[in-house]
Each structure stands twice: as structure tokens, then as C-alpha cells.
Amino acid sequence: GGQRALIRESWQRVSGSPVQHGLVLFTRLFDLDPDLLPLFQYNCKQFASPQECLSAPEFLDHIRKVMLVIDAAVSHLENLSCLEEYLCNLGKKHQALGVKVESFSTVGESLLYMLEKCLGAAFSPEVQEAWSKLYNAVVKAMRRGWET
Numbered sequence: 001g002g003q004r005a006l007i008r009e010s011w012q013r014v015s016g017s018p019v020q021h022g023l024v025l026f027t028r029l030f031d032l033d034p035d036l037l038p039l040f041q042y043n044c045k046q047f048a049s050p051q052e053c054l055s056a057p058e059f060l061d062h063i064r065k066v067m068l069v070i071d072a073a074v075s076h077l078e079n080l081s082c083l084e085e086y087l088c089n090l091g092k093k094h095q096a097l098g099v100k101v102e103s104f105s106t107v108g109e110s111l112l113y114m115l116e117k118c119l120g121a122a123f124s125p126e127v128q129e130a131w132s133k134l135y136n137a138v139v140k141a142m143r144r145g146w147e148t
């Protein structure tokens, strides 16, 4: 359908430089909710500032992981159910890491912000709607990890 084409086209413009775009997403995320910063700890070390976190190699790896999950969702638009078990487990892992399921709404806002920055005028209401739907489907699957 048209929404799927919009997703694929727009993702093509983002996925070529995942870390660069992921940095826009997570910079926005820490602006919107600075309390998420302490959840990212590597070797039990807390970051003193978002800037420090956003430049840590381990955190850049997390950015790559996030972008790969989105990439998988874009590749499986026709059959997202293939990813359900994986996403449920990913939800469980995040629950164990102390992430609140509500925070994924803020991640969604930050994702749309990043897409708007990247796509400019191409970020139409239709594109926004298509991405909201896809992101909500991903979060719905991850949310099951908090329930079980």
C-alpha cells in the first residue's frame, strides 16, 4: 500500500547513516526526558551528562542496535508478526534494565522529530501517520514483555 511505500522511501534516506540519525533521535530523547540518562550504564559507570553518553562507544552501539530493529521492522512491513517473539523478548530485557514502558512514547516522539529533521518538507502528514502506525506496532509487541 501507499503507507508502506512512504515508509520505505523515507527510511532509505535515514538508514544510510544510522549513527548520525540515531544521535539526533537520542539527543532529543534526553532533552525530553533527562531521567533516562542513568539507565545507560556500562561497567556500572554512570554518565555525568547526555554529551558524555552520546559520545561513548557502547552507547553508539546501542544506537546501532535501535536502528537495526527499526530496519528489521521496515523490512518486514508485510509480516511484522515474524518479529513478535523477538520484540517481546526485547521488551522483557528493557523491563529488566529498569526501562518504563511509558518511556517508549517519548522514544516515539523523538523518532518522529528525527524523521522531520532528516526529511524536511518530505515529512508530510501522511509520512508521519505511516511512521506512527509502524512504531506503535513495534511498541505493542515490545509491551507484551512487560505483561508476561
Ligand code: HEM
Pocket: 036, 039, 040, 041, 058, 059, 061, 062, 065, 066, 067, 069, 070, 090, 093, 094, 097, 099, 103, 104, 107
Ligand atoms: C539494549 C536502554 C530503547 C533496542 C539496551 C541496554 C540498555 C538499553 C541499557 C543494554 C545495554 C546495551 O546494549 O547498550 C534503553 C533505553 C531506551 C531504549 C533507556 C529508551 C527509553 C530501545 C529501543 C530499541 C532498543 C526503542 C529498539 C526499537 C535495544 C537492543 C538492545 C538494547 C536491540 C540489545 C538487546 C540484547 O542484548 O539482546 N537498551 N533502550 N532499545 N536495546 Fe535499548
